Amino acid sequence: MQKKYFLPFFSLLCLTGFSLSAQQLSGKLFSKETNESIPYAAVQIGENYGVITNNEGEFQINVERFSANDSLHFSSMGFVEQKITLKNFKPNSTIYLKEDVSQLEDVFLVNKNLSMEEIMTKVNENLDKNYNYSLKKFDIFSRKQSTTKVLDMEFEINKATFLDKSVRKNFNKSIDSLLHINKNSTNTSYSESYTQIFIGSSLDSLKVDLQKVTQLKDETKAGDAEDFSSQVFGKIAKNLKSKNTFKVKSGLLPIDDSLEVGKSFKVNRSQDSLLTKEVKSAYARSMKHSANLHPGKLEFIEDFKAYDFTQEKITGYQGEMVYVLNFVPRKGRAKYHGTLYISSETFAIVKAEYELGEGEKAAGMNLKFLLGIKYRRNKNTGVVIFKKNAQNTYDPMYMKSSTQDYVYLNRSFKFKENTDDRSNRIKFKFDLLAENDSNINQELLFVKAEPITTETYNSFTEKEGVVIEKIKKYNASIWKDYNIISPESDLKEFEY
Structure with missing residues (x-):
C-alpha cells in the first residue's frame, strides 16, 4: 500500500515545490570565457521587473507572481543574452554568459561614423527627450553602508548657569562617557529600505510609500561629527529647564534669536521609526537634482569638451547597439575618468562608470581658521545604468555611489x-x-518602473512612516518577499 501512493505523493511535492520553495531564486553570473563574475548584470522577468547582480555577480529575485513557463533574462554589456524558464532554473546555480563576438563594428560603421565630439554633442541634445520621470511610479530598494572613523572629539563647558551642583557632576560624567565611547573609534552601520515613489506631472510633486526599513547599527556610538554634536546637544536640552527661547551665537556669528532649545536639541538615541516626510525629502532632492538620475548634470557630460574621449568598441545591450567610450581629463578643470555606454540610435547614456582622479576633490571648503570648519570629499565613484522603456525613454535601473x-x-x-x-x-x-573620516557606499535598485495617470497619483495617500526593524546580524529571510540587491560577503558576515 505504501508503494502504491508513494509516486503520486512525490509528484505532488514536485508540482507544488516551485510555488512554495522557489518564490525567491538566487544564483551567480559568470563569464564563460574568463570564468570571472559579472557585476551589475540585469536579471529580468517580465518587461519592467528585475534585479541587478551585485559586485560579486550574485543575484536573488522574487518570482512568486510568475508561472513556471515564464523566463528569466540575463544580460550584460558585451555578452550574449541568455534566457532560462523558471521550471528549468536550478536554485543557487551558476549561469555562464558568452562574450558577444558578433561583428557589430562592421555593420554599424557602414551607416554611421561619427567623431567623439559629434557623439557627445548629440548626447547633450537628446537629454530632455531621453530622460523624463513625470507621471511615473518606481519601486526602489536602497542599501547604505557607512563606516566612520572618529579622529578626535572634545567637549568643554565654559559656563553653565542652568546646571546646579546636583546635576553638574552627572552631566559631566555622561559627556565623558560619550567621549570615551566614541573617541578613536570606527563604527560601521547598514540600512536598507524598500520604497514606492509616485511622481506627478512635475518633479516637484512626489509622494512616497515607505514599505520596509531595516537597520544594522551599534547605537551606543556616534555615527559621525554631526551625530556626536546631536548627542551633546540632546544632553544639554535634557538638563535645561526653561520654556523660553534663546539667542545663539557661534564665535562672532549670530545663529538664531529665538531658538527653542528643548525642541531643537532633543535627540532620540533609539529611533524606532522612520517618517515618510524624511524619506520624501531625500527622494525629492534626488529626483530633481541628482546627477546620476539626470546625466546631463554629470561633469564629464555637461563639460565634455574638457575631456578626451576614445572609442573602445561597439557592443550590443538589450536590443540596442552601444558605443563604448573611455574618457580622461584633458583640461585642468576636469576631475574624472571612466567609461560611457551610449545608444547609437537615441544617443542616451545607458550606462556610466566614473571615478574621481587621484589627488582631486569632488567638493570642499576650508574655513578652519576663520570659522573652525573644514570639509573635503576625497573620493567619488559611481555606476549608473538605465533601461529603455515602452515609451522609448529611459528609466533608471541601478545606481551605486562610493x-x-x-x-x-x-x-x-x-x-x-x-x-x-x-x-x-x-x-x-x-x-x-x-x-572624522566617513566612507559611504549606497546602492539603489529600481526594481520596477511604470507610467501612471494623474488620477493614480492624486488618489494615493501617504502614511506617516514605518517601524524600523533593528537587527544585530544580517538575516536574508527579512527580505524574502521583496526584490533586492543580493548582499555581498562583508554584509553577510557583519555583526556587532
Missing part, C-alpha cells in the same frame, strides 16, 4: 535666555570639537 568625506568642526557656542529677569537668566557657553 564617497569618502573628511569633516572638521571646532566651534564655540553661546546661549542666552530671552527673559526680562536678568538676575535669573540662563546662560551657557561650550566648546565643541569633532573630526
Whole structure:
C-alpha cells in the first residue's frame, strides 16, 4: 500500500515545490570565457521587473507572481543574452554568459561614423527627450553602508548657569562617557529600505510609500561629527529647564534669536521609526537634482569638451547597439575618468562608470581658521545604468555611489535666555570639537518602473512612516518577499 501512493505523493511535492520553495531564486553570473563574475548584470522577468547582480555577480529575485513557463533574462554589456524558464532554473546555480563576438563594428560603421565630439554633442541634445520621470511610479530598494572613523572629539563647558551642583557632576560624567565611547573609534552601520515613489506631472510633486526599513547599527556610538554634536546637544536640552527661547551665537556669528532649545536639541538615541516626510525629502532632492538620475548634470557630460574621449568598441545591450567610450581629463578643470555606454540610435547614456582622479576633490571648503570648519570629499565613484522603456525613454535601473568625506568642526557656542529677569537668566557657553573620516557606499535598485495617470497619483495617500526593524546580524529571510540587491560577503558576515 505504501508503494502504491508513494509516486503520486512525490509528484505532488514536485508540482507544488516551485510555488512554495522557489518564490525567491538566487544564483551567480559568470563569464564563460574568463570564468570571472559579472557585476551589475540585469536579471529580468517580465518587461519592467528585475534585479541587478551585485559586485560579486550574485543575484536573488522574487518570482512568486510568475508561472513556471515564464523566463528569466540575463544580460550584460558585451555578452550574449541568455534566457532560462523558471521550471528549468536550478536554485543557487551558476549561469555562464558568452562574450558577444558578433561583428557589430562592421555593420554599424557602414551607416554611421561619427567623431567623439559629434557623439557627445548629440548626447547633450537628446537629454530632455531621453530622460523624463513625470507621471511615473518606481519601486526602489536602497542599501547604505557607512563606516566612520572618529579622529578626535572634545567637549568643554565654559559656563553653565542652568546646571546646579546636583546635576553638574552627572552631566559631566555622561559627556565623558560619550567621549570615551566614541573617541578613536570606527563604527560601521547598514540600512536598507524598500520604497514606492509616485511622481506627478512635475518633479516637484512626489509622494512616497515607505514599505520596509531595516537597520544594522551599534547605537551606543556616534555615527559621525554631526551625530556626536546631536548627542551633546540632546544632553544639554535634557538638563535645561526653561520654556523660553534663546539667542545663539557661534564665535562672532549670530545663529538664531529665538531658538527653542528643548525642541531643537532633543535627540532620540533609539529611533524606532522612520517618517515618510524624511524619506520624501531625500527622494525629492534626488529626483530633481541628482546627477546620476539626470546625466546631463554629470561633469564629464555637461563639460565634455574638457575631456578626451576614445572609442573602445561597439557592443550590443538589450536590443540596442552601444558605443563604448573611455574618457580622461584633458583640461585642468576636469576631475574624472571612466567609461560611457551610449545608444547609437537615441544617443542616451545607458550606462556610466566614473571615478574621481587621484589627488582631486569632488567638493570642499576650508574655513578652519576663520570659522573652525573644514570639509573635503576625497573620493567619488559611481555606476549608473538605465533601461529603455515602452515609451522609448529611459528609466533608471541601478545606481551605486562610493564617497569618502573628511569633516572638521571646532566651534564655540553661546546661549542666552530671552527673559526680562536678568538676575535669573540662563546662560551657557561650550566648546565643541569633532573630526572624522566617513566612507559611504549606497546602492539603489529600481526594481520596477511604470507610467501612471494623474488620477493614480492624486488618489494615493501617504502614511506617516514605518517601524524600523533593528537587527544585530544580517538575516536574508527579512527580505524574502521583496526584490533586492543580493548582499555581498562583508554584509553577510557583519555583526556587532
